Amino acid sequence: MSPSFSYYRSVLIVFFLGAILFTAYGQAAEPVPYTSASELKNRFRIDHMVDEVILVVQRRYGSAPVIIVRPDGSKWYASRHPEEVKWVDGITGDMIQIKKPMPGPWQLLGNVVEGSSIQKISKLTIEVEPIPQPLFQGERLKVTAKMLGDDKLLRLPGLDYMLEWTVRLVSKHLPGDENFASGSIIAGGYKDDGEGLDESPDNAIFTSMINLNHPWGNYDYQVIARNAVFEREINYPIYLSKQPITVTMLSSEDPLSGIWNLELIVDDTVLKLNETHFEFELVGPAGLQIPITIADVTQANTLYPLPAATVFGSYRVKGSVVSSTLTGREIVLEIPEMFFNFIEPPQPPPTEEELAAVAAAAAKVAELKAKDDAIFWIITVNVGLLLFGIIGFVIWRKKQALAKALAAAELRLLQEQEAAEKKAASDDNAEIDLNQPEDD
Secondary structure, rough: OOOOOOHHHHHHHHHHHHHHHHHHHHHEEEEEOOOHHHHHHHEEEOOOOOOOOEEEEEEEEOOOOOOOOOOOEEEEEEOOOOOOOOEEOOOEEEEEEEEEEEEEEEEEEEEEEEOOEEEEEEEEEEEOOOOOOOOOEEOOOOOEEEEEOOOEEEEOOOHHHOOOEEEEEOOOOOOOOOOOOOEEEEEEEEEEEOOOOOOOOOOOOOOEEOOOOOOOEEEEEEEEEEOOOOOEEEEEEEEEEEOEHHHHEEEEEOOOOEEEEEEEEEEEOOHHHHOOOEEEEEEEEOOOEEEEEEEOOOOOEEEEEEOOOOOEEEEEEEEEEEEEEEEOEEEEEEEEEEEEEEOOOOOOOOOOOHHHHHHHHHHHHHHHHHHHHHHHHHHHHHHEEEEEEEHHHHHHHHHHHHHHHHHHHHHHHHHHHHHHHHHHHHHHHHHHHOOOOOOO
């Protein structure tokens, strides 16, 4: 007897109920991911099996660093924490490395961006895009690098300010290479600021800013990414090739013509001539700026005349070239700056008439100067004699007045002395008369 319809319906109901219960149980048993830790008021748990963890926290722009509360209630600050804890605080977030963290519930206090992730990372690495080969001197190179947390792209606004990238070119010192005597050259770095070759800021893609104007030869390409929390380094060999384009400034036979030429030599065993285009700018005195474009290059060796210089002074030519290698790689090369001077020719020598006129003018000037000098000395001597006479007369008058005063004073003293002597004599006579006896 075949099963009835009600039997099958009962089996299906039991099956669906079991599926619903299993799904609900699976959802209830699934742990809350760390990226949703902000929903638990910035709390998260660290397991006892973890030996090291790096916390990446996104804060509101310009806010203070977060405060970490450990499971035992003790607090760590960006300015006060154990030496084994490494802490980098940026303007938009914190990166904290903790070795042998205490198992249990942890908490962050601070202006953590709502809905952002508190990332717990056990391993930080970097990934650098390989350098293309051949690589040429003066090439404008665009390659990228990334920071990975547990092999996933690490994104955090303001990460560019929390991480320092350095690119070094380390010479291998191979005989015959131009860089044989070179050492370690700091060639640039990587930035995620939306400037230069970087396409967008804070997209976790760091773009190269590398100066390749260095001697050609074999190098170790060394990339170092570091901050207070970690340091990672990648090394691999590269070869910096000679620039496959040579530009030379040539002057004309007549230096007064103001005509200079550019000799363009393209290595057609490396580059495609029909895809090689030059762009220059002629900069001269009085704010002169003339753009020059050479789009059609049909020969490996080309002579191109510059616009004629019409103003005397110093000029410079700067430029770049875009091209394609025979293997199809698009490149941009910076051309070293070139200079030339358009010098004013010397004036022709003066004629005999001009020389005579100049001599006559010089003689007249000398005569006028001698006359002026004579008048000056005559006036000076006369004024000096007059002043000397006046001073002598004043001195003589003062001497005469002084002599008269002395004579008058001497006469007065003599008169006073005679008067005193007469008075003394009269007094003596009176005393003698009083002492004589009277006559009987």
